[in-house]
Amino acid sequence: MPKFPDFHFHPGTQLRLRLSSNYFTTHPDYLVLLALSALVGAIAGLIVSMFEIAIHFMTDYRIHYFDELGLPAWITAILVIITGAVVAALGFWLTARIAPETAGSGIPHVEGALDGLHDIRWWRVLPVKFIAGVCTISSGMVLGREGPSVQIGGAVGRMCAEAAKRFQYAPHVLTASGAAAGLAAAFNAPLAGILFIVEEMRPQFRYNFTSFKCITLATLMATIVLRYFRGQEAVMDIPTFKVPPLASLWLFVVLGIVFGIVGIYFNRWILRATAAFKKYHHNRLLKVTLTGALFGGVFAFFQLYVPDISGGGIALITDFVREPMAWAILVLLFALRMLATISCFASGAPGGVFAPMLALGTLLGLAYGIVAAGLFPDLVAEPGIYAVAGMGALFAATVRAPVTGIVLVVEMTDNYQLILPLLATCLGATFIAQALGGSPLYSALLQQSLAAKAAEANAAATVDAEQSNAGEVPADVAADATAATAGGEDEKPATSA
Template sequence: MAFKAQSSSLVRLFLVADKAPLWLLLLAALVGVVAGLFATGFQLGLHQVLAWRVEGLSLWAQWGLPRWLLAMAMTAVMTVLALWLTFRFAPEAAGSGIPEIEGALDNLRPVRWWRVLPVKVFGGFLAQGGGLVLGREGPTVQLGGAAGKMVADLFKVSKDNAHALLAAGAAGGLSAAFNAPLAGVLFVIEEMRPQFRYGLISIKCVFIGTVVANVVYRTFLGQNASIEMPSYSPPELGTLALFLLLGGLFGAFGILFNKAILLTQDWYGRFHQGRLGRRLLIGAVLGAALGWLTVYGPDLTGGGIELIPAVTVGSFTVGALLMLFIGRVVTTLLCFGSGAPGGIFAPMLALGTLFGMGFGVLCQALLPGLDIQPGTFAIAGMGALFAATVRAPLTGIILVIEMTNNYLLILPLLITCLGATMVAQALGGKPLYGQLLARTLAAKVDSEKA
């Protein structure tokens, strides 16, 4: 009898703890709707800006002006406007914005959604629409988080509930950006684990926001995977050691890549010294250079998502893949380090694909006795670089699987991402977004002292 009474008491206690207010769950769904609309609108708007840029170049070229000169001028102007808009009205909208959301979850950074939302959208249109090597996925996470804070402020919810809605918006933003709902949930739970306040209510809000945002995305853009790629069969067991080796290589490269990002930001900082005019000068030079590349080296520009399918079908030799990899490393560092509004998710996925594909093609040539599909190494590389730099291996695995619809490659992805994470940890690497947030907080302290 006593045992039954105790069990009944525990069940009632669990039900009480598990009971989330219906109004909060409805607000989480509203956050999902808003985040999904921002993500969908941002993607559609960006595609339209890119199309307008191509049409504008063709129109002006009819007047006899060199196409490369027009491209340089147009991208330079768009980059300057993007940087002016960002650093004049909402400096926190610079870059991907994910460190800002992590800081907000830890009550270390404000979320001025009334500034961030318009600046991030239109600044992203200008910077990414001009051809800079930036992605829309990180900004979409910040847009989703800002949408969550907007709903929390408008409905005047408590601080704990506002935290849950902010996390729900961030997860919904990633879910809609990649059409990857499970990865959206895992990103908040895994990558933002130091800041996210775990609880049954907050987890429910994240799930609801993610699901609703993804439904909104699929309503407008369909249910296909975000990257159209071949469906690969599981690799032979004898080739799994090669995936571990690839992961180790990415683990070492991931540390160097993170350090290079910070060094590039320092290099820019020594030049502009926080002055808007110098930032705009950087934007003009950077935009002109990238504009020239959009004509003579288009594969070195843009976010890189569109490049991934072409790489995996074997359109490039090993030498071409290596050269393209090195070139995109340079353009990625220069564009992301400038502070222009745009993320690094897509550029990193493209880099992982290029190196992984090159590794696979090389292994195929050196080990003809094994049945090697180079495309499987390209997909594994996408997840491995994400795991090595962001240090969220589970998110990287699920993200790549959902993006490419290659569920049969979960084992090689696990092995590659595990190798990348272990090597990065062994070499003392730190997560990229954590380092960027720490630099932002340190810069704030220095400015207050000054």
């Protein structure tokens, strides 16, 4: 009787394995894995849909709750800012106290789980990522819900894998399927969800025909569930542009070079800022919570008075593409949002950077398009085309997944006819970023996290050894050393100051 498809890839045998009849088997085990993948996609799509609804509800409720009280405008504004600080502080506290692995986007955590370096405690990740993510994102911080959606989907996959413990590779396949489903549901982009796993997580994902079918089925189910709630329209309501002339493609290559350089520094600044924040608070609960309150209050203020510098940026993209401003103002907004994006994401808030990156790409691409339209009026059809190309270019330069960036942008904007300009821009950005020695963002964050954990474990072991030599080992030091070296826990919960 045919066995479950083999996931071991020995050198020189991949072609034989992919052509094996095992991949087309009707064995019950195989059908169980496909059924579980569909279930993972449906559950992930439902939770991600509720995640989006909850963020919009919390944002509107917090901003407009005090309007009916008849208070003076300045008092209402103060109350809105205070509530922003409180909900953000709650999100930071929940993350640090209960599930530290939910800090940030969570994508490096999923990649580590696929590589066997992390375990996904789904019973903590799911509620904490959902509630804390709603709190921090709705406070006005420059964060996206797409990265958290990937981690939520991965956690759903690991949860459903509990029903398939006897299948050795079920946790890996279902985690990858859930992550793909989460991204597909977040962006309403099923093809981008599939490609994100195959391209961006290629070092961790064990690709074969069976696992590919599983992630495809999961993204299909997640997208169906999402579209049941929000309809089948594209995420971004922007114009459909005409295909630019072939003679203008060199302008898109130049734009890709610009974004390749920008992407290198964007990644470096995020890594440095992340390390600086961790050095500042040392996982102390009070400092982490106060950091959240500060960020929540500041960006709640921006949300009221300078909305272009707050939020994930999806609404900003549609507004500016339809009604662009002067290129100098766009560059200024790009610089301000760059600083805000790096600060918010590096703070450890449970939120992603996908949507803020797309907003940054839009601003700089649109500014470039306005300048190019003035210099080469016969070549540039619409400055907005460069905004669309800029979204994919910054994604390609930072995440180092150009095909995913191209497909993601065309699915989100419904501008499938811009494939060729996007190819020129995204490949140019990727080539430059690689030539300058940059590392993919999420892989670099994973390596940074693992290095920090190893340093903490070594420091704890050194202290333990010194105390042992002295003949006295305090219980709290031994407990910290045990927690730092345990494989089942990803990070130690934050301690009080």
